[in-house]
Every structure is written in C-alpha cells, then in structure tokens.
Amino acid sequence: MERIGFGLIGLGRQSDLVHARALRRSGVARIAAVCDADAELVALRSRQYAGGDGPVPGYTRYADLLERADVQAVVIATPNVLHPEIAEAAAAAGKHILCEKPLALSTEDALRMLEAARRHDVRHMTAFTYRFVPAMRYLRHLVSTGGLGTVRMVRSRRLMDWPDADLGWRQVRSLAGSGELGDMASHRFDHAQAMLGPIVRVQGLTRCFVPERRASDGGVRPADVEDWAACLAEFAGGATGVFESSKLCRGYGRGDEGVDDFEVNGDGGSAFFRLGTPLQLSVGRPGGTMETVPVPEAFSASVAAGLATVAADDPGAAFRDNQMYAFIDAIRSGRDCSPNFLDGARVMAVIEAVQRSAAGGRAVDVVQVG
Numbered sequence: 041m042e043r044i045g046f047g048l049i050g051l052g053r054q055s056d057l058v059h060a061r062a063l064r065r066s067g068v069a070r071i072a073a074v075c076d077a078d079a080e081l082v083a084l085r086s087r088q089y090a091g092g093d094g095p096v097p098g099y100t101r102y103a104d105l106l107e108r109a110d111v112q113a114v115v116i117a118t119p120n121v122l123h124p125e126i127a128e129a130a131a132a133a134g135k136h137i138l139c140e141k142p143l144a145l146s147t148e149d150a151l152r153m154l155e156a157a158r159r160h161d162v163r164h165m166t167a168f169t170y171r172f173v174p175a176m177r178y179l180r181h182l183v184s185t186g187g188l189g190t191v192r193m194v195r196s197r198r199l200m201d202w203p204d205a206d207l208g209w210r211q212v213r214s215l216a217g218s219g220e221l222g223d224m225a226s227h228r229f230d231h232a233q234a235m236l237g238p239i240v241r242v243q244g245l246t247r248c249f250v251p252e253r254r255a256s257d258g259g260v261r262p263a264d265v266e267d268w269a270a271c272l273a274e275f276a277g278g279a280t281g282v283f284e285s286s287k288l289c290r291g292y293g294r295g296d297e298g299v300d301d302f303e304v305n306g307d308g309g310s311a312f313f314r315l316g317t318p319l320q321l322s323v324g325r326p327g328g329t330m331e332t333v334p335v336p337e338a339f340s341a342s343v344a345a346g347l348a349t350v351a352a353d354d355p356g357a358a359f360r361d362n363q364m365y366a367f368i369d370a371i372r373s374g375r376d377c378s379p380n381f382l383d384g385a386r387v388m389a390v391i392e393a394v395q396r397s398a399a400g401g402r403a404v405d406v407v408q409v410g
C-alpha cells in the first residue's frame with residue numbers, strides 16, 4: 041500500500057519530537073513536505089527527514105506546501121493564532137488535518153475550522169495527546185463501565201517549575217490566546233469532558249504573576265497571559281471539578297516534570313493518575329486505602345490494528361506515537377477521529393468561559409457547541 045504523504049507545517053519542538061518521530065516510526069506514512077516561516081529551520085528539517093528520494097521538499101509559505109498532490113494530510117504545529125487560517129486552507133485543499141491544541145484563540149474560530157473540515161470531508165483531529173496515555177485510557181474505561189460507580193468529583197493539578205525566562209509567542213495573548221489555560225489545562229478539560237460529558241458552568245480565577253520575562257539576549261519582554269489558572273467546574277451530569285495549572289511552582293522539577301495528577305471520585309471508588317507513572321493507576325474502594333494497580337496491556341497497545349506497535353520500553357513516547365496512529369487509522373478507515381475538532385471547540389468554550397469568569401469575578405455558563 042502507498043504510504044500516506046504528510047506535510048508538516050511548523051517545524052518547532054512539538055513537530056519534531058512528537059509528530060515527525062511518530063510518522064517515521066509508523067511504517068505506513070512518510071514526510072512528503074515541510075514548512076516553517078524560518079528558512080534555516082526548513083533547510084535543517086529537510087535534511088534531517090531526508091528519505092530515499094533525498095531531502096524533503098521545504099517551503100516557507102504553507103500555501104505552497106498545500107499545492108502538492110503527494111501531501112494527503114497535514115500536521116499544524118505553529119503558534120496557536122495561525123491554526124485557524126492554516127486549517128481552513130488545508131481543508132479547502134482536501135488535506136486531512138491533525139492540528140495542535142489549543143485549536144484556536146476563540147470558540148468561534150474553532151467552529152469555523154470544524155465546519156471547513158466537514159464541508160470538505162477531511163478527517164480532523166485535535167492533538168489532545170494525553171488522551172492516549174495508557175493510565176488515562178484505562179481511567180476512561182473504568183468510568184465508562186461503571187467501575188467507580190457514579191462519578192461525583194474530578195480533580196486536576198498540573199504544576200511545574202519553569203524559570204521566569206522569555207516564553208516567545210506563548211507569553212503573548214495575541215499569538216497564544218491564553219497562557220496556562222490553553223497550554224496545559226486544555227488537556228485536562230478535554231479529558232474530563234471525554235469522561236463525564238460537557239462542563240456547563242465555571243468559576244475561574246487567573247493571575248499573571250510574571251508580567252515581564254527576560255530573553256536570552258538580555259532584553260525584557262512583556263507577558264500578558266495568565267501564568268496561574270484555576271477553576272471550579274460543574275458538569276451537565278451533576279459532577280464537579282477542580283482544575284489548577286501553573287509553571288511557577290518552585291521546586292517542582294524543571295522541564296516537563298512536576299506534578300501532573302488527575303483524580304476521579306465516584307461513589308464506588310476513587311482512581312488517581314500521575315503522568316510519571318503512565319502504566320499504573322492508584323485505585324481505592326469505599327472504606328479501603330489507595331492501592332497501585334497495573335494498567336492492563338490492552339490500554340498501552342497500539343490504537344490502530346496493523347500499524348507499528350508502540351514502544352513498550354518507552355511509555356513516555358509511546359502514547360504520543362499512538363496519537364498519530366489513531367489519526368492515520370482514521371484516514372485509512374474513513375472513520376471520524378477522537379479527539380476531533382468538535383472536542384477542540386468544546387475545550388475552547390470552557391477556556392473562554394474561565395476567562396470571562398475570571399474577568400468578571402463571578403461564575404458563568406459555558407457556551408455549549410456541537
């Protein structure tokens with residue numbers, strides 16, 4: 041079978057470490073073209089991803105990449121502000137789309153992306169990567185099969201220690217849309233909604249504790265997005281949620297480490313997930329204590345039958361590969377993706393509601409989409 045040709049648009053960290061890696065391991069896809077606004081980076085990746093036909097064709101304008109007939113699908117991994125215009129152009133060109141989160145800067149833009157993908161009948165996926173973590177897959181299974189009884193509460197903490205250094209486009213509202221809400225909390229909102237259905241009302245609180253950040257050239261750059269965010273949430277089904285996210289938690293570990301907890305409390309038990317241990321859950325039953333339970337193998341296996349198996353020895357990378365395999369599987373089978381652009385738009389609605397709530401100092405309803 042002919043390998044599916046992929047165009048990578050945005051060639052930064054996420055594109056290289058996650059998407060290009062998974063594509064090259066899949067065995068059924070190939071990187072057919074690359075694009076970035078930075079010409080030097082284009083040249084570097086063209087050589088780095090070279091295959092039997094030599095360097096990968098590279099472009100600095102995504103419109104040129106979209107003209108290629110050998111590109112059937114694209115990955116959009118640019119700063120958030122560019123996701124909508126690129127996705128709409130890609131859909132119009134008939135390309136299947138895996139777009140990074142947060143899907144857009146607003147619910148309205150996210151819904152336009154969804155509408156474009158549906159109109160042009162292309163597969164569409166939002167890269168809520170953590171959906172594919174084995175322990176999170178198992179947790180969803182436990183909840184959906186009633187293994188924890190009726191869920192009453194969920195709790196999420198994403199706490200890291202990053203220095204007060206320049207975050208580039210991530211610290212600029214007009215480019216990123218939000219700070220912690222889009223960067224980390226978006227994954228947790230998505231996971232909670234995938235398990236429990238829509239969040240309908242939130243009370244949010246946000247802060248920008250570090251409004252100026254020092255760049256590597258010694259200059260100081262303004263930051264106008266929240267670097268701490270928290271919210272209380274009500275789900276349509278009656279459950280409640282508590283979410284908190286920040287990279288200002290000193291002593292919590294550099295880089296991507298830190299605390300990444302997601303907990304569910306049902307009337308039949310509690311389950312607790314921690315990112316550092318993706319192959320186990322802590323589970324407790326009424327009157328008992330929390331005990332470590334290994335995640336059954338079925339939940340760390342490849343989500344796409346017939347595609348490359350995920351690296352069992354490297355669970356931290358394997359779930360990221362699985363995200364791409366799910367997208368490729370959707371393209372090959374013609375099935376809808378999960379998570380798709382509708383899931384991405386639903387998360388945008390929650391983010392916007394938290395922002396409105398934080399600005400107004402009161403609880404607000406989440407606009408329901410779909």
Ligand SMILES: NC(=O)c1ccc[n+]([C@@H]2O[C@H](COP(=O)([O-])OP(=O)(O)OC[C@H]3O[C@@H](n4cnc5c(N)ncnc54)[C@H](O)[C@@H]3O)[C@@H](O)[C@H]2O)c1
Nearest residue numbers: 050051052053054076077078117118119120140141167169
């Ligand atoms: N799913 C996840 O867990 C996860 C993790 C990290 C980042 N992300 C998302 O991935 C996206 C990219 O993040 P990153 O960390 O790779 O950022 P990055 O800054 O490392 O890379 C972004 C790249 O986009 C390029 N770019 C800018 N304008 C462009 C244009 N007009 N055309 C083509 N390329 C352009 C930049 O030159 C840069 O190389 C963001 O949306 C981010 O939120 C998701």
